[in-house]
Amino acid sequence: MSRGGKFSASRQAGLSLVELLVALAIQFILLAGMAYIYASSKKLFTVNEQMARLQESGRHATDALLHDIRMSGYIGCRSLKDIVPNVIANSPPTFLTLTDGLTVYEAGGGWSNPTSLTAVTDTDVITMQSTHGSGVSLVGNMTADNANIQISSNPDGLVANDLVLISDCSSADLFRATSVSSGSPVTIAHANSTNTSNRLSKTYQSDAQILSFDTHTYFVATDSGGEPGLYQYSLNSGAATLLTSDIENMQLLLAEDTDGDQQPDIYVTADGVSDWEAVIGVRVGLLLRSATGVSSEARSFTFNGAEANAGNDTRVRKAFWSYAALRNRIQ
Numbered sequence: 001m002s003r004g005g006k007f008s009a010s011r012q013a014g015l016s017l018v019e020l021l022v023a024l025a026i027q028f029i030l031l032a033g034m035a036y037i038y039a040s041s042k043k044l045f046t047v048n049e050q051m052a053r054l055q056e057s058g059r060h061a062t063d064a065l066l067h068d069i070r071m072s073g074y075i076g077c078r079s080l081k082d083i084v085p086n087v088i089a090n091s092p093p094t095f096l097t098l099t100d101g102l103t104v105y106e107a108g109g110g111w112s113n114p115t116s117l118t119a120v121t122d123t124d125v126i127t128m129q130s131t132h133g134s135g136v137s138l139v140g141n142m143t144a145d146n147a148n149i150q151i152s153s154n155p156d157g158l159v160a161n162d163l164v165l166i167s168d169c170s171s172a173d174l175f176r177a178t179s180v181s182s183g184s185p186v187t188i189a190h191a192n193s194t195n196t197s198n199r200l201s202k203t204y205q206s207d208a209q210i211l212s213f214d215t216h217t218y219f220v221a222t223d224s225g226g227e228p229g230l231y232q233y234s235l236n237s238g239a240a241t242l243l244t245s246d247i248e249n250m251q252l253l254l255a256e257d258t259d260g261d262q263q264p265d266i267y268v269t270a271d272g273v274s275d276w277e278a279v280i281g282v283r284v285g286l287l288l289r290s291a292t293g294v295s296s297e298a299r300s301f302t303f304n305g306a307e308a309n310a311g312n313d314t315r316v317r318k319a320f321w322s323y324a325a326l327r328n329r330i331q
Contacts, residue, residue: 050290058320061244066324072128073101076167079328085172086201093215099276103127106270117221124252125219131211149188156212168208173200255281281325289315
């Protein structure tokens with residue numbers, strides 16, 4: 001200000017070098033803090049996103065497994081405990097006794113891999129056999145045991161060479177469909193070309209139902225890139241489908257009812273089962289990992305009593321344990 005109270009522009013000298021350096025230092029500190037907060041937030045978001053994906057993948061895989069476990073041995077209105085099907089299908093599944101509805105291979109021992117995938121060592125394998133779908137009643141051709149089968153519709157999408165089970169709650173036959181027509185009614189042939197005989201064990205009537213039948217095998221394997229996942233192999237399609245990726249291990253414990261009260265008494269591995277007909281449930285353990293490394297350092301993780309991160313990577317891991325009762329073995 002001049003003596004007259006007016007501002008004097010000639011006396012304004014601007015910022016000194018020290019003041020400029022201090023201002024730049026403050027700005028740098030603020031920018032560094034913002035960058036740190038952004039990086040931390042981004043890392044936390046990535047971890048949370050990977051954990052959410054693990055949760056979703058684990059739930060999807062568990063739901064599929066538990067559904068097939070609960071339904072194993074189901075053949076329509078009855079189960080293998082009540083009826084052993086007459087099998088005329090070519091390349092049939094082993095489906096002769098109650099125990100054939102569910103088979104567990106400890107660490108994969110004794111299992112013949114029908115695919116080109118490389119199974120992960122020391123992981124269990126489980127095979128379950130049952131009918132699928134809602135079932136459709138017969139509507140025609142009920143006068144001879146070698147006649148083509150007619151149903152009103154085909155809600156289960158049966159096609160040629162599919163395994164088909166026909167049952168009337170007192171008898172059951174398992175055959176391969178030679179052909180399946182379109183339209184209504186739907187005609188299903190069971191000729192010698194896909195079966196050992198074209199004759200069923202009896203002449204079924206309108207109280208019989210047609211159901212899709214399949215054998216599902218679940219196993220952990222790696223793809224061409226070496227990434228692990230849980231696969232489902234279908235006997236009907238002869239192909240394996242990736243059910244859920246980033247599953248490293250599957251361990252199974254069998255619930256045995258040793259005193260006949262239909263309650264689990266002991267949980268044992270497949271090699272430790274004393275009576276397979278006394279197995280009434282399965283405890284399933286799945287180990288999942290994140291798709292990429294998101295941790296700041298390698299973390300130890302224990303699964304089924306053993307170290308799961310032997311490679312010391314920075315992925316996060318989560319174990320899923322669940323239980324399913326075999327409904328067709330419990331009254």
